[in-house]
Amino acid sequence: MDLTVLFVGLFFIILGVLIYFFPNLIAGYNTMSKEAKKQVDIKGLSRLMRNSFIIFGIYIIVIYYTLSYLGKICVAENIIPVSIPIFVLIIFIFAQKHNKRS
Secondary structure, three states: OHHHHHHHHHHHHHHHHHHHHOHHHOOOOOOOOHHHHHOEOHHHHHHHHHHHHHHHHHHHHHHHHHHHHOOOHHHHHOHHHHHHHHHHHHHHHHHHHHEOOO
């Protein structure tokens, strides 16, 4: 499980960097029409996504190894499935401010 958590954390970090340089990786953005894309602050959104994914990747790694060190293996093993829905909800809420549509 240790390597799995490390790979998942690194995956989120790498994904964050890729999203910043390739904004079309953001779900839904690549299928928008040109008019709809003009209504999105893509620089701000891609920056938000990059920072969020990098912070989340680091969070997963640090929390898992800290809880494992403290002997809370059961809690540490559930950190990813519990954290992902919360992470998605937070990004969804903060991403709304980068949409210029009324």
